[in-house]
Amino acid sequence: MRRPALAWSRRRWLVVGAVLAVVVAALAVVWVVRDDERTPLEEALVLAPESSARYGWTDWAAVRAEVGTDLSAGSTGAEVDDFLLEAYDRDLTSATALDDSAAAMQDDLGFSPATLEWELFAQGGAGALLVLGLPEDADVDALRERLREARFIEPDEDDGVWFADAGKLQELSGPVTPQLGAIEIDEDAGIVYASDDPGFLGLRADVARGDVDDPVGRAAAALGEPLAAVVYTGDHACGELAMSGADPVDRTRGAELIEDAGGVHPLTGFAMAARADGDVRVALVLDTDEQARADADSRSRLAAGPAPGQGGTFPERFELGRVTADGTLVTMDLTPVDGSPVISDLTSGPVLFAAC
Incomplete structure (x- = not known):
């Protein structure tokens, strides 16, 4: 009597097993699709320290294409400087930490904005x-040899930390940021990590943000695939962009304008980016959907009026385009007027429409 039941049970488990296999496969497909949908900026944020409050992103491959330059590993430092001047004129260098170091990097270290795919510069209290993306055809052995020639102290392991103190960096052909004093090469991932603190660099895998859903990630995701961008935590945005940095007259005027606009709520995340179409995208993350809807209206009014603390008006800098509220996220599209450097101008305070 049990055999039929057992046979039936086996068939049942075969069916259940087949169904589970399909479900697992479907979940795997969903995971891959979601992973593939993440932008390079979102992927890079996973690697940044969780203590970071400010992130600067530059898609160097896209910036080179936008400028129309043809640089290579064989280009000179002077040619790289010329490229950066053109990128600066297009307001595409405000997020990089490498602008003053680019020529010496190219001539002495074997990598620079001339060859890097992208750059993420993460800063925080810790x-x-x-985090620098190497091109697919990067010659990592040649890079290591250039570091030896630059008198970096070589690690015992290939994935260890190379180190050069301030004195050795000063011996290079030009100025180099202390952020390049300690370098780690992840050959398999095609990434170079660097810091001014070799101890902090050595811990970077242990302190990484990882794949988290937070206001920083949501603000970054709203930018699409920008040429250059800055992303702030809410606390950093509310400090960096606050009207408290303005003089007393502008602070008073700002408070009046905010009240007239209906008030604003504290930000939990902020981002501003230069897009390939020439526009600037601003992303603001609030605590609640209701706050986002209210702030979409009030911040739109502020962005269409005077700019106390900055001087003049916002419409002199940009045309305000579409403003949307989606859940806790507010996005604002801005079109720079006559090449106005909107990102350079408005990623340090006070910025009335980004006030908290």
């Missing part, structure tokens, strides 16, 4: 970290 330390700062550069």
Whole structure:
């Protein structure tokens, strides 16, 4: 009597097993699709320290294409400087930590904005970290040899930390940021990590943000695939962009304008980016959907009026385009007027429409 039941049970488990296999496969497909949908900026944020409060992103491959330059590993430092001047004129260098170091990097270290795919510069109270994407055809052995020639202290392991103190960096052909004093090469991932603190760099895998859903990640995701961007935590945005940095007259005027606009709520995340179409995207993350809807209206009014603390008006700098509220996220699209450097101008305070 049990055999039929057992046979039936086996068939049942075969069916259940098949169904589970399909479900697992479907979940795997969903995971891959979601992972593939993440932008390079979102992928890079996973590697940044969780203590970071400010992130600067530059898609160097896209910036080179935008400028129309043809640089390579064989280009000179002077040619790289010329490229950066053109990128600066297009307001595409405000997020990089490498602008003053680029020529010496190219001539002495074997990598620079001329060859890097992208750069993420993460800063926070615990330390700062550069995360640099190498091109697919990067010659990592040649890079290591250039570091030896630059008199970096070589680690015992290939994935260890190379180190050069301030004195050795000063011996290079030009100025180099202390952020390049300690370098780690992840050959398999095609990434160079760098910091001014070798101890902090050595801990970077242990202190990484990982794949988290937070206001920083949501603000970054709203930017699409920008050429250059800054992303702030809410606390950093509310300090960096606050009207408290303005003089007393501008603070008073700002408070009046905010009240007239209906008030604003504290930000939990902030981002501003230069997009390939020439526009600037601003992303603001609030605590609740209701706050986001209210702030979409009030911040739109503020962005269309005077700019106390900055001087003049916001419409002199940009045309305000579409403003949307989606859940806790507010996005604002801005079109710079006559090449106005909107990102350079408005990623340090006071910025009335980004006030908390």
